[in-house]
Amino acid sequence: MILEADRPRRRRGQELEDAILDAAWAQLAENGYAGFTIEAVAERAETSRPVIYRRFTDRADLAGAAIKHAMNRVPRDDPPDTGSLRGDLLAYLARANDHRGEIGSLLVAVISAYHAETGRSFAELREEAFGERAGRSMDMLFDRAVARGEADPARLTPRVRAVAFDLFRHDLMMTMAPLTEEAMAAIVDEVVLPLVTPRATTD
Template sequence: MDLNENRPTRRRGAELEAAILDAAWAQLAERGYSGLTFEAVADRAGTSRPVLYRRWPTRAELLQAAVEFHGDRQDTSSPDTGSLRGDLLAALRRSNDKRSDFLVLLSASLGEYYEETGRSPSDVREFLLGRHRLSIDVILDRAVARGEADPDRLTPLVRAVPYNLYRHEVMMSLHAVPDRTLEAIVDEVFLPLVTPRDE
């Protein structure tokens, strides 16, 4: 009988780092920044604290790495339903399904992190989004090409309206947003702002 048969495989490099960052993300989601301790993450990942310290000397660096790692695995494709309304609703529903918990975390669980580092929720959102082109930009460019949106009315502030309203709803309720509210954001607020006016 091979004595090594039941021994766990020693993880190294990218595999170990992924396991640690998955563990850090899960710990952050469950316990917030106050619960993001090196001991808890090491236990959850099945490794030791010195392994974490060698890669991320501070909790703040570990948080940033975990959020960036999670963001890199998010679906950032832009829905293409054939209409601006359909695309926006599909994108907002995906965010509601996949990211509302993260937005709650930004709002409710990272106060100590912001105080400790001088960072803001906007900074942490940038960690999540990374280098990805925003879905809303692709959606709006397609809408302009189809004649559904007036490019002159798509100022930076107007372009941000759907997701700014969505984030506000999540952060005020600390829950995912009802679908009827997503539809109201699109139909009652955004589309009237950007639809070309009749000459």
Template sequence: MSLSREKATRRRGAELEAAILDAAWEQLTERGYEGFTFEAVADRADTSRPVLYRRWATRAELLKATIRHHGDAEDTSAPDTGSVRGDLLAALRRSNEQRSNFLVLLSASLGGYYAETGSTPGEIRELLLGRRARLAIDDILDRGVERGEIDPATLTPLVRAVPYSLFRHEVVMNLQAVPDETLEAIVDEVFLPLVRAS
């Protein structure tokens, strides 16, 4: 038995599960759902398939746990730069760094998962982010209202969603991270004119 496998067999409980889910995330992002098999994930995590099957009965369950685990590790706090513009740009730039690859995967590589489970990209996004992204944007916008930068009457649910909806659209349409000038245009040319207090 190799030293690495001997060390891996000593992992237990939460440590083992985290190692499996980290390996599963790497496998998913590198190989897509087609290459996201129990065997491939077990090999990458340096463990055995029965260890995975004891925790997740299906590949779809493993995928959901993998995405939720990755999302839990992300920083989704609301930046506080002192202005709505600065906060939104900081949040969008962070999403660009953390999530653009996942959004490409979401649109280009999970077709088999959607067909197999009847799930949608929105449901997968919810697994990744839960309510945290909505709370972050709400914090940014609420602070903007308090500072008098934003007219609260403009903040309908659809308007609140504009920055991230446009960001996701750009990633999915171009299958790559969004150029910084486009992020600035989303904030300066589209969103702020919609909500700016007169």
């Protein structure tokens, strides 16, 4: 006789989808995109292939959803307010380093193979994952700097606002390891601050 407590709890809706996506990302992380299969994800998630196929058209669709799911698991709190632009930038990059160091290296390996098969880029997946939230933290950080008189709003083009995190992400993906404190300080001191600090005026 099977007791009610021994029966597996049936998952539905978002709980089931999250379980599938967690299993899919774990499968990608362990085996890469080349070894990624619907069957393996179904077994890991303790569900069936038909359940997965009702939600995702094929393995590329599931893999893309799993990558975006993993991106969204990284905390995206408001940027730290240390009282100075330099301090804010260093604290922001340090927090990103802690949260993205491990996932960043995995994303490089997974997305390169995923892109080769599907043609979809990291930028496309990032835009789909974050939408209008992409870049919001940097905008808040620089807006505070403008209010403190530390940054020239005329120099804060979209490219300049993004350069700190673009360089951080580049180094993370090239080295497949978290950045050192020296590397993050170099991004801030040698690149960002010279670009945004108001120029001295002469009478």
